[in-house]
């Protein structure tokens with residue numbers, strides 16, 4: 001069994017991003033610029049927020065934080081989101097979730113400029129993503145790949161396992177993780193089964209999987225003895241009980257059967273943040289190219 005840690009791939013990617021950031025700064029005078037909108041002070045998102053800000057600093061990416069008060073109106077928040085979209089000095093925008101209950105997540109997400117949507121959450125971005133059939137063509141298109149799904153695919157590629165024709169099972173169908181991961185696997189020519197909370201016979205389905213991607217947020221949902229021997233297991237699940245972080249897969253028993261398995265924490269997580277930087281740099285490069293081409 002090989003442990004698929006996120007850190008080595010993350011460090012390699014970060015080196016490339018630092019180079020690309022430097023050359024962008026030479027071409028246009030400024031490094032890539034990420035704007036983060038955080039409404040209120042939801043404690044669950046504070047840790048991730050600090051991690052993102054630090055990661056930007058490490059990569060030489062400028063990051064500005066728009067800290068908005070908890071009681072801000074939706075109209076005012078919309079205005080800020082749209083202003084950042086129109087601001088030529090901003091390359092990427094993140095809207096931190098969860099939002100306070102009086103703000104509509106759909107309305108605010110829809111107001112994000114799709115070409116600056118570095119988390120890949122807007123409908124326009126997702127539509128662009130699902131219209132592409134190959135990973136290479138996604139890179140060349142206007143789409144930005146949601147970061148966790150991208151991290152999952154990168155770890156799969158790190159295994160060197162040939163994917164075409166393999167049976168991949170994705171557990172979780174959210175717009176941000178499960179669905180894009182399933183689409184990217186189909187772009188790699190895997191045969192994909194997408195499971196969710198209403199799926200029956202999860203054990204039978206998973207026991208036939210060459211590749212398992214877990215993104216349900218249910219600790220221990222996927223039993224170790226369901227795992228097919230020699231398979232690849234990528235666990236994106238993160239559940240914290242305040243003391244420890246757990247994935248969706250029963251790690252100790254699954255590791256005895258899998259050929260490759262991600263640890264939680266330390267697998268998908270570290271790479272996800274790096275793919276956020278990746279999308280910011282990519283967005284900056286695309287925008288600069290468009291400006292130069294006039």
Ligand code: NAD
Pocket residue numbers: 148171172173174175176177178195196197198199202215216217218221236237238239268269270272273
């Ligand atoms: P979500 O709650 O939006 O979606 C969960 C999905 O799991 C749903 O589609 C649901 O149908 C499915 N599901 C729930 N219970 C199930 C069950 N018993 N059997 C089968 N399917 C079931 O969550 P999300 O935003 O997609 O996140 C999923 C997990 O990934 C969470 O643990 C989250 O913390 C984690 N996550 C990790 C990263 C990372 O960087 N590693 C990033 C984002 C999310």
